[in-house]
Amino acid sequence: MSSPHVVVTDIQRADSATIDALAPLGSATVHEAMGRIGYAGPRIRPIQQDAAIAGSAITVSCAPGDNLMVHAAIEQSRAGDVIVVVPVTDSPYGFIGELMATQMQVRGVRAYVTSGGVRDTGELRNMGFPVWTAHVSAEGTVKDTPGSVNVPVVLGGVQVNPGDIVVADDDGVTIVPRDRAVATLQAAQARAAKEAANRLRYQAGEISMDLNDLRPVLADLGVAFVSQEEYEDGGR
Template identity: 80%
Template sequence: MTHVVVTDIERTDRELAAAFAEFGSATVHEAMGRVGYAGPRIKPIQRDVAISGTAITVMVAPGDNLMVHAAIEQSQAGDVIVVVPVTDSPYGFIGELMATQMQVRGVCAYVTSGGVRDTAELRAMTFPVWTAHISSEGTVKDTAGSVNVPIVLDGVVVHPGDVVVADDDGVTIVPRTRAAEALEATRARAAKEAANRARYQAGEISMDINKLRPVLDQLGVRYLTQAEYHSGSR
């Protein structure tokens, strides 16, 4: 395998990428047709933080953070560094010192299917992280990997320049080539949810708003009194 650092990636427009943070990972995931969610393994180390930005992708060897250093050099303001070890690797690939470099360069978050450490310090410096592992175990710097190539984050393909949306619910990836249409769909879904919320607050329920009674009927779900249920009328 040839290992590379790609230096001139095409990023999603910065304002377009940043606009997704308002809506959150779940709404974006639903609006895109229930795709792009990286799964429940990738969790935030903080709470009440929502971000979106453009992906700097990093493929690393297990227990080796050499290419994360190379990725920081390639990062710009508004980027999210996304790190995927080639095999599951619960090491602390970054901590406070690595995050300090990222924060100074304007990197808005770090996402990984590997691990991190110094989590108390990361929270104190308000640097957002989503990770599969928290581990004190350190890494080495002697194995080649690649920066800004396609990677797979727990089943989701991430290309450099894609949009990373992350909050308390997890991480959703928006392909760069779909970002504009995905934002339009996300705004439409958010507007629909706002309208439904107002109806719920007025006393209506989802069984009626979503027309779910015919669905139950088609599935053979019957409504019984308790007496009918205990009498075996089913």
């Protein structure tokens, strides 16, 4: 019988130019461009500000309070990757700190994302190594429980497969399936271009009520415009 715990090697990744082009578009735009899917939720937050990255997911499924498989994942990583760690149950421990991040940074790993926790956050910021996490905790981990590397995991309700694209910034983390990378990039670029055009119109004094034709929407929903005097007189 084969082991339920594996380290999968030599995963497939999306085209590096496509990945790099997604980073400046940001997690919110990419989330919207995919039809409002892929966002890993508000619990996964950055420990830093003004970092925007995209990279290929190296996934880790590990036991709570045990970072053994994160060490195995570092060995499988290469430049441009993002290590995504999901404990099998909620686990507010510091799974990595400065020393493990140093290994990742030297190998060219772009970021670390986890539904677990991290520590040494000041040092990580000083290193310029971006992290998105559900917990910050000084409490460390052990290294004695098996898990798996590069298998499907669920981060904040979103399935992450090895080689999927992680897009992360101040707004959080969005996961792009590897086979949707090019289509998502095109849709996100189109959305960004539309927003840029709208921004110019707003800067010229137009407002979203008119630009988005929202007055008929309000009318259809039964929202009435009344003066303060009419409102206070009950004239609604």
